[in-house]
Amino acid sequence: MAAPRPLERNVYTQTLDCIHCGLCLSACPTYVVTGRESASPRGRVYLMRGVAEGEIELDPVVASELQLCLGCRACESACPSGVAYGAMLERARESVVDAGLRRGPARWLERWALRHIVPHRRRLHALASLLAVLQRLRLDRLVFRLPLESLRRAGSLLPAVPGRLDRRPLPAFSAAEGERRGRVALFEGCIASELFAAINHATLRVLTRNGFDVVVPRGQTCCGALQAHSGDLSFARKLARENLVAFSARDTAAVDALVVNSAGCGAALRELEQWLPGEGAAVAAKVRDVCEFLDEVGLRPPPHRVAARVCYDDPCHLIHAQGIAAAPRRLLACIEGLELVSHAEPDSCCGAAGTYNLTQPDMSRRILDAKITALEAAAPDIVATGNPGCLLQLQAGFDERELPIRVLHPVELLEAAYR
Amino acid sequence: MSRGHAALIERLARVVGSSHCLSSPAELFAYECDALTLDAVRPVAVVLPEDAEQVSRLVGVCGELGHPFVPRGAGTGLSGGAHPVEGAVVIGCSRMRRILEVDAENRLAVVQPGVVNADLSAAVAHLGLCYAPDPSSQQACTIGGNIAENSGGPHTLKYGTTTNHVLGLELVLPDGERVRLGSKSGFAAGYDLVGAVVGSEGTLGIVTEATVRLVPLPEGVETLLAVFPDLQSACRLVGRVIGAGMIPASLEIIDQRTIAAVEASAYAAGLPLDAGAVLLIELDGAACGLADQVASIREFAASEGVRELRVARDEDERALFWRARKGSFGAMGRLAPDIYVHDAVVPRSKLPDVLERICQIADRYQLQLSNVFHAGDGNLHPIISFDRRSDEELGRVVAAGREILELCVAAGGVLTGEHGVGVEKRDYMGLIFSAADLAAMTHLRDAFNPTGICNPGKLLPVTRSCVESGSKARARVSPG
Numbered sequence: 001m002a003a004p005r006p007l008e009r010n011v012y013t014q015t016l017d018c019i020h021c022g023l024c025l026s027a028c029p030t031y032v033v034t035g036r037e038s039a040s041p042r043g044r045v046y047l048m049r050g051v052a053e054g055e056i057e058l059d060p061v062v063a064s065e066l067q068l069c070l071g072c073r074a075c076e077s078a079c080p081s082g083v084a085y086g087a088m089l090e091r092a093r094e095s096v097v098d099a100g101l102r103r104g105p106a107r108w109l110e111r112w113a114l115r116h117i118v119p120h121r122r123r124l125h126a127l128a129s130l131l132a133v134l135q136r137l138r139l140d141r142l143v144f145r146l147p148l149e150s151l152r153r154a155g156s157l158l159p160a161v162p163g164r165l166d167r168r169p170l171p172a173f174s175a176a177e178g179e180r181r182g183r184v185a186l187f188e189g190c191i192a193s194e195l196f197a198a199i200n201h202a203t204l205r206v207l208t209r210n211g212f213d214v215v216v217p218r219g220q221t222c223c224g225a226l227q228a229h230s231g232d233l234s235f236a237r238k239l240a241r242e243n244l245v246a247f248s249a250r251d252t253a254a255v256d257a258l259v260v261n262s263a264g265c266g267a268a269l270r271e272l273e274q275w276l277p278g279e280g281a282a283v284a285a286k287v288r289d290v291c292e293f294l295d296e297v298g299l300r301p302p303p304h305r306v307a308a309r310v311c312y313d314d315p316c317h318l319i320h321a322q323g324i325a326a327a328p329r330r331l332l333a334c335i336e337g338l339e340l341v342s343h344a345e346p347d348s349c350c351g352a353a354g355t356y357n358l359t360q361p362d363m364s365r366r367i368l369d370a371k372i373t374a375l376e377a378a379a380p381d382i383v384a385t386g387n388p389g390c391l392l393q394l395q396a397g398f399d400e401r402e403l404p405i406r407v408l409h410p411v412e413l414l415e416a417a418y419r
Numbered sequence: 420m421s422r423g424h425a426a427l428i429e430r431l432a433r434v435v436g437s438s439h440c441l442s443s444p445a446e447l448f449a450y451e452c453d454a455l456t457l458d459a460v461r462p463v464a465v466v467l468p469e470d471a472e473q474v475s476r477l478v479g480v481c482g483e484l485g486h487p488f489v490p491r492g493a494g495t496g497l498s499g500g501a502h503p504v505e506g507a508v509v510i511g512c513s514r515m516r517r518i519l520e521v522d523a524e525n526r527l528a529v530v531q532p533g534v535v536n537a538d539l540s541a542a543v544a545h546l547g548l549c550y551a552p553d554p555s556s557q558q559a560c561t562i563g564g565n566i567a568e569n570s571g572g573p574h575t576l577k578y579g580t581t582t583n584h585v586l587g588l589e590l591v592l593p594d595g596e597r598v599r600l601g602s603k604s605g606f607a608a609g610y611d612l613v614g615a616v617v618g619s620e621g622t623l624g625i626v627t628e629a630t631v632r633l634v635p636l637p638e639g640v641e642t643l644l645a646v647f648p649d650l651q652s653a654c655r656l657v658g659r660v661i662g663a664g665m666i667p668a669s670l671e672i673i674d675q676r677t678i679a680a681v682e683a684s685a686y687a688a689g690l691p692l693d694a695g696a697v698l699l700i701e702l703d704g705a706a707c708g709l710a711d712q713v714a715s716i717r718e719f720a721a722s723e724g725v726r727e728l729r730v731a732r733d734e735d736e737r738a739l740f741w742r743a744r745k746g747s748f749g750a751m752g753r754l755a756p757d758i759y760v761h762d763a764v765v766p767r768s769k770l771p772d773v774l775e776r777i778c779q780i781a782d783r784y785q786l787q788l789s790n791v792f793h794a795g796d797g798n799l800h801p802i803i804s805f806d807r808r809s810d811e812e813l814g815r816v817v818a819a820g821r822e823i824l825e826l827c828v829a830a831g832g833v834l835t836g837e838h839g840v841g842v843e844k845r846d847y848m849g850l851i852f853s854a855a856d857l858a859a860m861t862h863l864r865d866a867f868n869p870t871g872i873c874n875p876g877k878l879l880p881v882t883r884s885c886v887e888s889g890s891k892a893r894a895r896v897s898p899g
């Protein structure tokens with residue numbers, strides 16, 4: 001029997017869900033920018049189907065259209081036919097890598113970092129400490145002279161590393177305050193737990209203030225989303241398995257929810273079943289975004305005022321991948337003094353998209369520019385968004401235009417209102 | 420790629436820049452069809468101009484080198500209007516998406532053809548205005564495509580189709596000349612050439628700018644959802660409402676199978692799964708008159724055996740009902756890999772009878788059929804779910820489609836209400852029009868498009884013998 005064609009085994013059946021109606025087109029940032037059908041969701045699905053049916057080759061053009069995709073999944077929200085685009089994309093990208101269509105130093109570095117740095121908390125910590133020193137000595141500016149565009153971009157995105165004290169590990173157990181309402185496990189994340197250490201601490205405090213015991217299971221690791229999106233599904237599965245073990249331990253399995261404060265990680269953990277069929281379901285069913293969870297259980301009214309004009313911008317992996325849009329807005333509206341102002345297209349991508357701002361700097365920049373322009377027009381003091389990549393990207397966008405706007409996670413605003 | 424093509428591509432790229440001139444196999448593959456996936460043909464190049472000047476130069480290059488060209492908007496067309504023919508260049512308007520002018524006082528907008536229908540309405544909403552034609556594909560389809568197809572939508576019942584909303588056009592003729600038709604006021608001496616271009620399916624030239632009418636958002640809106648045990652009683656209510664002299668903004672029916680698919684989709688609106696059909700009724704106008712109309716409808720509905728009548732409580736619920744209606748067609752994709760839809764129009768009074776017979780045809784061919792349609796206009800949308808990979812099944816789909824069309828025509832109907840003729844129904848034109856009728860249309864086309872280079876093989880039968888035939892499935896289209 002002939003060897004299966006690329007994409008025939010892993011993606012083909014799902015491509016048949018697409019009826020080619022085109023309703024997803026204008027939701028797609030890369031289509032809107034390029035006007036190219038092959039850079040649209042419908043076009044990409046058609047390319048995948050064409051490759052699987054042998055109508056076209058899995059060639060560099062197909063590969064580059066798949067790479068140009070943000071993985072924002074806005075197309076899934078628009079699709080009436082239920083096309084599981086995100087899952088197809090991961091598998092198609094794996095085939096692109098297998099076919100040897102992604103080579104070169106940038107790809108090598110990406111894969112190496114995603115395998116050997118990102119999932120290792122101690123290495124990340126050491127790297128963050130090093131970076132903190134460089135930043136203090138102002139040597140970090142040297143990154144702008146680096147030979148690789150992606151590294152330069154990475155350098156320009158980095159925020160000031162928080163102090164060592166903030167980056168201390170979270171306690172394994174924190175007790176509820178006031179009347180106890182339940183017990184949850186907290187997912188720490190990888191890079192964010194160093195660069196955005198304050199968000200994890202804020203999440204923990206808001207949960208305890210709301211009457212929940214919080215356990216932080218040891219042995220948990222990076223969620224695997226970045227690896228999967230870059231076509232390294234096998235490594236993503238390995239990470240998923242480690243997390244499965246960590247969150248299935250007896251004391252952890254008994255929690256009410258597995259709370260996640262990063263939209264990207266939450267989406268990946270919710271889809272654990274896809275990576276680990278048959279096993280992932282139980283853990284996946286417990287996953288809740290922190291805002292979703294607090295909204296579900298009912299937020300204890302925060303006592304303090306936070307006087308600020310705030311725009312809430314939807315992370316793609318919260319609104320499109322998890323269908324959560326109202327909860328964060330409702331929570332923010334509970335804060336006295338906080339004025340929620342709306343801006344154009346809060347549900348469109350900011351161009352961060354995991355490592356996209358490093359691998360596709362031009363497209364990322366164009367998408368970011370549109371987002372910053374929309375936000376600037378609303379003139380907020382603060383932009384709230386619940387995903388580390390978006391926090392970095394938006395802050396870099398504001399700083400570049402020298403706009404006095406701060407980007408915070410919604411739980412940071414909540415914490416301020418409890419403080 | 421032949422040497423001739425290489426020269427063509429180089430010339431085209433010089434006009435738009437190489438990044439907007441696509442010629443790799445994968446890129447061309449993505450342009451082989453629109454939302455009708457039958458009869459696909461790969462173009463030799465796709466160009467994405469940004470303004471009328473570029474369009475005119477591209478058309479000039481095609482003319483000089485003898486390559487047919489095909490205008491394309493978003494490719495949501497359902498009759499293959501944007502399908503290439505062998506050797507064709509696709510001229511896509513997807514980058515021409517600027518709104519050039521909004522004149523609130525005179526209630527008009529001037530737009531490039533690639534502006535997305537829903538984007539235009541969204542952009543003028545703050546002025547209390549909207550662009551009335553609202554195809555269910557409005558979130559994606561373009562004004563240029565709407566003009567070419569004379570598109571309608573749920574609100575056509577009261578507001579008319581695209582042709583009632585276009586005041587003026589700029590058209591690039593198939594020889595590259597730019598001409599202006601109509602005027603901003605809507606009054607123009609002489610032939611109504613705007614009227615001729617609207618609905619011409621891209622066979623007379625490429626629309627590069629449109630001046631369209633904006634209408635005020637209605638002061639009051641009531642949206643009702645009537646749940647019926649069967650399709651027939653829903654149709655009877657439509658007749659009662661119109662018979663009583665009301666002019667609702669829309670009257671839309673969704674049948675049971677469609678309800679099931681929508682409710683499983685991202686567009687779910689809580690429609691009852693065990694209902695035989697739901698009728699979506701929208702009333703708009705002066706707020707004071709609406710309550711009376713709602714009361715009469717309530718009364719009529721009760722006498723037709725309505726199971727439940729929901730009145731949308733607020734804008735959110737109203738939007739939810741409409742999302743379900745507009746997503747319903749796409750939701751059918753959940754049932755099978757492909758869908759095929761006809762859009763014949765029949766006299767309203769014949770709806771119940773025709774629908775029943777359409778169902779019988781589908782049963783006879785063992786095909787899965789669902790109906791979601793503009794009941795107020797008598798514009799049917801029988802949707803067949805199938806799998807194009809099976810030639811045998813495809814054959815049944817085409818044969819059933821033909822019988823459905825013949826049935827509708829025999830009932831006094833027409834071939835298409837809004838999806839156009841394209842490649843799909845061009846060979847059925849003989850069912851409705853005489854040879855002399857078709858010749859008159861051909862003369863009109865030839866006056867604009869004498870060499871036949873602009874969107875060949877669409878709308879009009881290709882050869883005389885085809886006028887009578889009309890049964891082809893995967894046959895490739897040859898340059899007209």
Ligand SMILES: Cc1cc2nc3c(=O)[nH]c(=O)nc-3n(C[C@H](O)[C@H](O)[C@H](O)COP(=O)(O)OP(=O)(O)OC[C@H]3O[C@@H](n4cnc5c(N)ncnc54)[C@H](O)[C@@H]3O)c2cc1C
Nearest residue numbers: 492493494495496500555561563564567570571621626837
């Ligand atoms: C889910 C779904 C729902 C739909 N619902 C409706 C509905 O309710 N009502 C309705 O009327 N239609 C409906 N349609 C059909 C389709 O959306 C319309 O025909 C629409 O007007 C096509 O616009 P487009 O931009 O996609 O054009 P395309 O499909 O790209 O092109 C359509 C035709 O227009 C020509 N054309 C495009 N741009 C130009 C231009 N600038 N100048 C000259 N010719 C041009 C093309 O050559 C082609 O012949 C639906 C389709 C889908 C998939």
Ligand code: SF4
Nearest residue numbers: 028069070072073075
């Ligand atoms: S994931 Fe985002 S960028 Fe990719 S096809 Fe879908 S909408 Fe477009």
Ligand code: SF4
Nearest residue numbers: 018019021022024079
């Ligand atoms: S909306 Fe869904 S079914 Fe329609 S073209 Fe896009 S992916 Fe395909």
